[in-house]
Amino acid sequence: MPGAIYAEGLVKTFGDVRALDGVDLDVPEGTVLGLLGPNGAGKTTTVRCLTTLLRPDRGSAVVAGIDVLKHPDAVRRSIGLSGQFAAVDEYLTGRENLQMVGQLYQMKAKAAKVRAAELLEQFHLADAADRPAKTYSGGMRRRLDLAAALVVSPPVMFMDEPTTGLDPRNRQQLWEVIKQLVSGGTTLLLTTQYLEEADHLAHDIAVVDHGRVIARGTSDELKARTGGERVEVVVHEREHIATASEVLSAFGRGQGEVAVEEHMRKLTVPVTGGAKLLAEVIRELDTRGIEIDDIGLRRPTLDDVFLSLTGHVAEVKDEENGAASAKQGGEQDTKQSGKDTVK
Ligand SMILES: Nc1ncnc2c1ncn2[C@@H]1O[C@H](COP(=O)(O)OP(=O)(O)OP(=O)(O)O)[C@@H](O)[C@H]1O
Ligand SMILES: [Mg+2]
Numbered sequence: 001m002p003g004a005i006y007a008e009g010l011v012k013t014f015g016d017v018r019a020l021d022g023v024d025l026d027v028p029e030g031t032v033l034g035l036l037g038p039n040g041a042g043k044t045t046t047v048r049c050l051t052t053l054l055r056p057d058r059g060s061a062v063v064a065g066i067d068v069l070k071h072p073d074a075v076r077r078s079i080g081l082s083g084q085f086a087a088v089d090e091y092l093t094g095r096e097n098l099q100m101v102g103q104l105y106q107m108k109a110k111a112a113k114v115r116a117a118e119l120l121e122q123f124h125l126a127d128a129a130d131r132p133a134k135t136y137s138g139g140m141r142r143r144l145d146l147a148a149a150l151v152v153s154p155p156v157m158f159m160d161e162p163t164t165g166l167d168p169r170n171r172q173q174l175w176e177v178i179k180q181l182v183s184g185g186t187t188l189l190l191t192t193q194y195l196e197e198a199d200h201l202a203h204d205i206a207v208v209d210h211g212r213v214i215a216r217g218t219s220d221e222l223k224a225r226t227g228g229e230r231v232e233v234v235v236h237e238r239e240h241i242a243t244a245s246e247v248l249s250a251f252g253r254g255q256g257e258v259a260v261e262e263h264m265r266k267l268t269v270p271v272t273g274g275a276k277l278l279a280e281v282i283r284e285l286d287t288r289g290i291e292i293d294d295i296g297l298r299r300p301t302l303d304d305v306f307l308s309l310t311g312h313v314a315e316v317k318d319e320e321n322g323a324a325s326a327k328q329g330g331e332q333d334t335k336q337s338g339k340d341t342v343k
Pocket of ligand 1: 017019041042043045
């Protein structure tokens with residue numbers, strides 16, 4: 001029995017670029033799937049295929065029980081989408097933008113007004129509600145775009161990097177909104193570059209690279225697969241980094257290389273041996289006269305998982321909305337003209 005979002009063998013090529021190379025996904029109803037992957041991995045293309053904005057060359061997809069290729073209109077009525085680049089009408093105010101979405105969904109004018117006011121409050125836009133959206137900051141636009149995706153509560157939602165460009169407070173608030181939404185039964189597919197976000201929100205994670213799902217599991221499962229613990233040390237003096245690195249390397253597991261973050265004076269090495277080993281590391285550093293600001297044992301983070309699977313660190317883009325869309329360049333498909341939001 002396929003879940004609320006189901007895809008099998010999605011392939012999409014743009015000229016020479018094989019953006020999707022056989023993506024399979026299955027998201028059970030009422031759960032959150034976090035789609036992670038480096039830039040250009042195919043996350044947005046997957047979302048666009050599943051939300052009917054783009055037709056895959058091959059494969060099939062069922063969303064909210066409806067065949068995406070056969071009945072795109074019906075799918076559109078059952079989903080909400082917040083695209084990677086905020087799509088709001090610049091010349092309308094925040095309030096008008098939200099009311100317009102309500103009316104597109106055939107809400108009564110009064111109901112649309114009430115819903116718009118609720119969302120403006122929830123997304124901390126009440127003070128700016130009656131200003132044209134073109135006067136909004138990047139973070140405000142992003143919030144307005146997300147609010148627009150929530151005007152009606154569709155059973156299935158897609159959010160492509162929902163919190164890119166939001167400050168930490170707004171990000172946390174959005175997480176709360178998302179949790180509420182999911183506890184109400186919504187199924188969500190979310191892409192993100194913030195691994196902490198996936199850790200926080202996603203029941204299940206799919207890592208994509210080169211248009212394929214290369215790993216799948218809960219955050220804990222993926223971390224367990226990456227394996228082992230790490231000793232993390234922050235040395236007091238920058239000059240001690242090299243010696244500390246030698247010490248850690250001797251305690252490292254297997255080919256356990258020491259990762260050094262110079263600017264933070266932080267060194268990390270995969271180990272086995274737990275607290276006992278940690279005590280030995282501390283003694284050895286002390287013997288060598290290396291003063292430390294912090295030391296600890298930690299489990300792999302999702303960042304470690306991501307790094308070991310894809311060979312890249314997750315790249316966080318702090319660009320905001322429209323301006324960045326040029327990065328994809330190349331061929332544009334005709335179905336989508338700038339707006340990435342199904343309303
Ligand atoms: N309309 C298009 N025309 C040509 N190439 C495209 C188009 N859309 C996507 N691509 C290419 O397909 C690949 C996957 O792009 P996609 O936008 O899905 O990546 P992504 O995982 O969302 O990346 P990011 O993290 O940067 O948002 C990239 O190589 C991209 O350049
Ligand atoms: Mg993308």
